[in-house]
Amino acid sequence: MLAILHPDIALESEAYRQTMHFLENLPGVSVRVHQVQGAQQRLTEVYLLGETKSLNKEDIEALPAVERAIRISDDYRILGRHKDDRRQSGFTYNGVTFDQSNLNIFAGLCAVDVPEHVEQMMQVLEDNGQVCTRMGAYKPRTNPYSFQGHGKGCLPWVFEKAGKHGIKVVAMEITHESHIEEIDHCLEQLGRPTGVMLQVGTRNTQNFELLKAIGRQTTYPVLLKRGFGITLNESLNAAEYLASEGNANVIFCLRGMKTEAGQPHRNMVDFAHVPAVKRLTRMPVCVDPSHSVGSRERAPDGILDVMHATAQGVIAGANMVLVDFHPKPEKALVDGPQALLMKELPAYLEDIQLCHDTWKKRQQIYNRLKESAAE
Numbered sequence: 001m002l003a004i005l006h007p008d009i010a011l012e013s014e015a016y017r018q019t020m021h022f023l024e025n026l027p028g029v030s031v032r033v034h035q036v037q038g039a040q041q042r043l044t045e046v047y048l049l050g051e052t053k054s055l056n057k058e059d060i061e062a063l064p065a066v067e068r069a070i071r072i073s074d075d076y077r078i079l080g081r082h083k084d085d086r087r088q089s090g091f092t093y094n095g096v097t098f099d100q101s102n103l104n105i106f107a108g109l110c111a112v113d114v115p116e117h118v119e120q121m122m123q124v125l126e127d128n129g130q131v132c133t134r135m136g137a138y139k140p141r142t143n144p145y146s147f148q149g150h151g152k153g154c155l156p157w158v159f160e161k162a163g164k165h166g167i168k169v170v171a172m173e174i175t176h177e178s179h180i181e182e183i184d185h186c187l188e189q190l191g192r193p194t195g196v197m198l199q200v201g202t203r204n205t206q207n208f209e210l211l212k213a214i215g216r217q218t219t220y221p222v223l224l225k226r227g228f229g230i231t232l233n234e235s236l237n238a239a240e241y242l243a244s245e246g247n248a249n250v251i252f253c254l255r256g257m258k259t260e261a262g263q264p265h266r267n268m269v270d271f272a273h274v275p276a277v278k279r280l281t282r283m284p285v286c287v288d289p290s291h292s293v294g295s296r297e298r299a300p301d302g303i304l305d306v307m308h309a310t311a312q313g314v315i316a317g318a319n320m321v322l323v324d325f326h327p328k329p330e331k332a333l334v335d336g337p338q339a340l341l342m343k344e345l346p347a348y349l350e351d352i353q354l355c356h357d358t359w360k361k362r363q364q365i366y367n368r369l370k371e372s373a374a375e
Helices: 014-024 057-061 117-125 149-165 177-190 208-216 233-246 273-278 289-293 303-314 341-373
Strands: 002-005 027-037 041-049 066-070 091-093 097-100 104-108 133-134 169-173 194-198 223-227 252-253 283-285 322-323
Touching: 002 014, 002 117, 014 027, 014 041, 091 194, 104 117, 104 341, 117 133, 117 149, 117 341, 133 273, 133 322, 149 169, 149 177, 177 194, 177 208, 194 208, 223 233, 233 252, 233 273, 252 273, 252 322, 273 283, 273 303, 283 303, 289 303, 289 322, 303 322, 303 341
Parallel strands: 104 133, 104 322, 133 169, 169 194, 194 223, 223 252, 252 283, 283 322
Antiparallel strands: 002 041, 002 066, 027 041, 091 097
């Protein structure tokens, strides 16, 4: 069961103290408290775990600090959707809103290489009105001899350039708990010129100790990529690991499934799961067309496969796009063959906006149908 307290309730108030005293003394029930900071108000959610079937919903709602109570299912207890659940989907971080209705584009370098390329990338993003990017400092690689990223050495100039060009959120994959501290220390030393979204790569989707460590901090939101060889349910449960530790500001990323059936693409594009994830959970959904397609092959209609894949995800309601660009793909240290070119960014953004607008129009069509059926 979930007890949602009155908005902005003071944790030192008598109503809160009485409510928590009652809940914490329920037999066979453990209590977890989550703070959810929205754009307008702060919500406190109290999860009651254990023997809750015998609890009376009306009794919980009668407690002085409780606004309403919700019975929750076993799956995705924190991030999932439940009956009569009117909780918000999404969050706001560093002035940027992430929810199941809007769309943010994270175009950038899969792997940071030299300052000049970072500067060029961020300049183009600023010129095109973008405030988010991806920048890979820590790179887990299949081959131990491949470039593993510059690590903390590149963080100062990446963050400084982000601040210079008005970039508010940098998506950055981490592979070890220590990377959180390195990122936080660097941002603090620089006066926090930008924000960071911690990215969990597909290889670490079931690295549960890393997930717990990331979940224990609530400063940075998290982008969790689907595991490339596991079920959707298993990947969604990985996201629940993050939330169960305290950080529910999670975006779920579809990046393709590793299977020979996906050829000639690098992975089997799984963007049909965009509406499924939004139906099952309250998480915004991201698509990663670069790692799904893995090439710059072009269809006879003149459109790159990666752009077609992007359109499929966005027109199905995706809320974020994570995509590789590079000033000189031939010199990229990671995934150069799949990177889009700087000159292609304006058209790519125009295409994405067209698809997002089409998704909104599709919603209107089926909402009218739903309304007419209810008459």
